[in-house]
Amino acid sequence: MSRPRIVIVGAGFAGYRAARTLSRLTRHRAEITLLNPTDYFLYLPLLPQVAAGILEPRRVTVSLSGTLPRVRLVLGEADGIDLDGHTVHYTGPEGDAGTLPFDRLILAAGSVNKLLPIPGVAEHAHGFRGLPEALYLRDHVTRQVELAAAADDPESCSARCTFVVVGAGYTGTEVAAQGQLFTDAQVRKHPMRSGMRPRWLLLDIADRVLPELDERLSRTADRVLRQRGVDVRMGTSVKEATHEGVLLTDGEFVDTRTLVWCVGVRPDPLAESLELPLERGRLLVDPHLQVPGRPELFAAGDAAAVPDLEKPGQYTPMTAQHAWRQGRTVAQNVAASLGFGERRAYRHRDMGFVVDLGGVKAAANPLGVPLSGVAAGAVTRGYHLAAMPGNRVRVAADWILDAVLPRQAVQLGLVRSWSVPLDTASPELVRMPNGSQKGAAERGKGDDKGEGKGEGKGKGDDKGEGEEQPKSGGESAKGKRSGAPASVRRPDAVQDPDATKHPEPPGPVKRPTRSAGHEPRRGAPASPASRSRSRNPSEGDT
Numbered sequence: 001m002s003r004p005r006i007v008i009v010g011a012g013f014a015g016y017r018a019a020r021t022l023s024r025l026t027r028h029r030a031e032i033t034l035l036n037p038t039d040y041f042l043y044l045p046l047l048p049q050v051a052a053g054i055l056e057p058r059r060v061t062v063s064l065s066g067t068l069p070r071v072r073l074v075l076g077e078a079d080g081i082d083l084d085g086h087t088v089h090y091t092g093p094e095g096d097a098g099t100l101p102f103d104r105l106i107l108a109a110g111s112v113n114k115l116l117p118i119p120g121v122a123e124h125a126h127g128f129r130g131l132p133e134a135l136y137l138r139d140h141v142t143r144q145v146e147l148a149a150a151a152d153d154p155e156s157c158s159a160r161c162t163f164v165v166v167g168a169g170y171t172g173t174e175v176a177a178q179g180q181l182f183t184d185a186q187v188r189k190h191p192m193r194s195g196m197r198p199r200w201l202l203l204d205i206a207d208r209v210l211p212e213l214d215e216r217l218s219r220t221a222d223r224v225l226r227q228r229g230v231d232v233r234m235g236t237s238v239k240e241a242t243h244e245g246v247l248l249t250d251g252e253f254v255d256t257r258t259l260v261w262c263v264g265v266r267p268d269p270l271a272e273s274l275e276l277p278l279e280r281g282r283l284l285v286d287p288h289l290q291v292p293g294r295p296e297l298f299a300a301g302d303a304a305a306v307p308d309l310e311k312p313g314q315y316t317p318m319t320a321q322h323a324w325r326q327g328r329t330v331a332q333n334v335a336a337s338l339g340f341g342e343r344r345a346y347r348h349r350d351m352g353f354v355v356d357l358g359g360v361k362a363a364a365n366p367l368g369v370p371l372s373g374v375a376a377g378a379v380t381r382g383y384h385l386a387a388m389p390g391n392r393v394r395v396a397a398d399w400i401l402d403a404v405l406p407r408q409a410v411q412l413g414l415v416r417s418w419s420v421p422l423d424t425a426s427p428e429l430v431r432m433p434n435g436s437q438k439g440a441a442e443r444g445k446g447d448d449k450g451e452g453k454g455e456g457k458g459k460g461d462d463k464g465e466g467e468e469q470p471k472s473g474g475e476s477a478k479g480k481r482s483g484a485p486a487s488v489r490r491p492d493a494v495q496d497p498d499a500t501k502h503p504e505p506p507g508p509v510k511r512p513t514r515s516a517g518h519e520p521r522r523g524a525p526a527s528p529a530s531r532s533r534s535r536n537p538s539e540g541d542t
Contacts, residue, residue, distance in 0.1 A: 003031045004338050007088055007102035009078050009270070011036035011064055013320050014301030015108035016389070017327025018334075023070045025335040033072045033100055035090055038428050039064050042131060043388050044320065045356075046395070048171070051134040051141075052178035052358070053407040055398045061131070062390040074100065077426070078270060081105070083294065104296055104334050107283060108327065111265035111302035111318060115423060120241030122423045125261040128171055130427030136415040137260065141179065143411050144257055145186045149193045159255035161198045164246060165262055166238055168204035169212065170355060172262035173221055176202040177357040180228050186409045201231045201254065208234055210363075212317075213353055220363040220372040221355055228358075261422055265318065271303045279305035279315060287345035289330040290337075298334055300326035309347045322348065324387075354380040 006022060008015050011034055019034045026032065040061035049055045064073050076090035076098060088100045113127050126140075127133055141163065148160035163183070165176045183198035202225065208215070209222045209232060225232050233248075238259075240247040245255040267281035276291060277284040282305035283291060289306060291297040300306070301323035308314045316322045329346045336343040352366040354376070362376040364383075371379060381399065385392050419431040 003029060004103045005031045005101055006033065006104045006106070006334060006338075007100050008032070008034045008106045008108060009081075009088060010108040010110055010301070010303075011038075011041050012108060012110045012301060013323035014110070014327040014330070015106070016041040016062075016064070016068075017324050018106050018108060018300065018331040019064075019068050019071045020389070021328050021331035022335060023068060025331065025340050026338070028070065029340065030335075030338060031072070032070065033074055033102075034064065034068065035074045035076060035078060035088065035100060036064065037075065037077045037093070037426060039073060039075060041067075041389065042428065043384075043391075044129075045384060045387075047128070047131070047134050048174040048178045048356070050131070051128070051137045051175065052182040053138055053409060054178070054402045055395060057131055057135060059391050059395050059398055062388070067390055074098070078109070081107075081270070081274060083274065083297065086296065102296070104298065104337065106330055106334060107271065107297065107299040107303050108301045108323075108330075109268035109270045109303045110323075112268050113261070113422060113424070113427065114264045114266045116263065118238060118240065120246075121238075121261070122421075124241045124243065125259065125422035126417070126420060127261045127422050127427055128175055129265070130420075130429075132415045132430045133420050133427050135412070136417065136420045137175075139411045139413060139415065140258060140417070141183060142186070142409050145183055145193075145196075145198065145409075146411075148196060149187075149190075155255065157196065158199075159245065160257050161196055162201070162245075162254060162256040162258070163199070164201045164203065164238075164254060164256050164259040166203045166259065167262035167264065168202055168206060168209045168232070168234070169262065169264070170210070172202060172204070172260075173209055173225070174356055174358075175260060175262060176200050176230050177221075177225055177228065177361075180225075180230050181358045182407070182409075184229075185407055199231060200229070201233060203233050203236050203238065203248070205235060205237045205249075210355065213355075213363075214365060214370070216370040217353065217355065217363045217365055220370070220376075221357060224357045224361045224363070224372075265302065267318075268303055271299070282315070282318075287347075288333045288343050289326060289346055290333065295337065298330050300330040306346055309345060310349060316346075316348070321350070354383050356380050356384075 008019050011019065015034065015036070019032060022030070022032050040063055043060045043062065046055055046060045050057055050060055064071070074090070076092040078088050078090045080089040081087075082089070086102050086105075088102060088105065090098050090100065092098060113129060115121060126136065128137065144160040144163075148157040151157040151160065161183070163179060165172045165179070180198070180200045183200070187193040187196045187198060202209070204211075208218045209225065210218045222232060237249050238246050239249045241259065245253055246259055247253050269281075271283040272278060272281060274283065276294070283299045283303055285291055285299050285304045285306055287307050287309060289298050289300050289304060291299060302318040304326070305315045306322070306326060308316045316326075325348050326346055329344060332341060333343050335341050352364065352368060354362060354364040354366075356362050356377075360374050360377040362372070362380040364371045364376040364379045366379055385396060388395065415430060420427070421431065424431070
């Protein structure tokens, strides 16, 4: 008798935990396949430290094949699910199409960037949800400080030293806090940069920083940010973004070359493509994380609307802590459906939150006890070390080195501005010169008008980098979908006097169309691709 086949779409917090738990529970009695665009699990809470030069990029990645030895890893992105035929169609990293049959399917596709209809957002913004974006931001910030130091014009120097972060949730707060320390370190004790004053702005239309947390944690974070010099502006957002800066909703125009979009996320469109009941884009499941009427289909993480048994009538929020625990529960229930163990409902009580504010500062409330300062910093880092599924010694070593040695502020130039556009649904993949994203296709996007609490953009001024832009209109191996909006050329390329010598960056990459004979059946549109990601990546619970 053949072993039952279990396919997990996405290797974020929910997908990775599900694969690890299933591997332990089934013990070779089931064939487990993990479909993911990268060969690593990304520990998102520490991503701001990568952008700030504290941690090396590989410290926050955990090898899937190295930590899941009894799980088959397939590199690719799902572009269609045939529920009736029990198959998942995907596109590999080199544009090749494939099909995975399943007896049980776990959808852990996560979430994608939320775009709002604000002029200039898609053209100038850079998000902060993947490793390439963190690497780009580190290089870009370093470059702006160096260009500012060499500028003869005080106004140009000031604009390059101004950094705007939009969205005062976990990610935006930590990026601003870490960023201020990073840029201050670059100008401190440097005789050629005396008088330079890096300025970070944190914007949000909410009335306080970290509005989703307890007010005491919010006040602690706000106080640390302001003491450090971050310009915190609540009740303010971005009305328009241009190459020279951003126009705020209060009428002020801020000259800047760096703006970072940390507004929020929306569920991956792959869930919507199944044509099953949804709750604000998330697949409705029962307390056992199973889709009603579909015994073969389970969902967890940001792609699933899971009933909150602690708060009847509500659904669990899209957070990393819920995705991590739902991954374990969904694995137990999938195993139970195959005869291994018993089912259990998902129930979780928050035990606290931690927010790393850089240096020795943090805000935390383990078991409801509010902490700040060094104590909160120790709890925060201790939590991250305990929560990481790997690389603990390397992460701790980097923290120790950062405490005793100056950071290396150098540009590696590995990630260009055009290769990490905001309007991508795959921030974990870098856009390639031929217009593809290492075989990944970009999923459907929407304005999400009225959703989210903040608006903003980020643009990188890459003019003068000496890079030759790839040709526009680059097609992936399988071709583009029709009706895809083209990306707008960056203003810095337009203003380049040698612009005619440098072709435009590639347009947005769309999911390749399926070849004849491989069209998904009902319930399996081929537009979205799977990606595993959780909202509020800087969140942790103690």
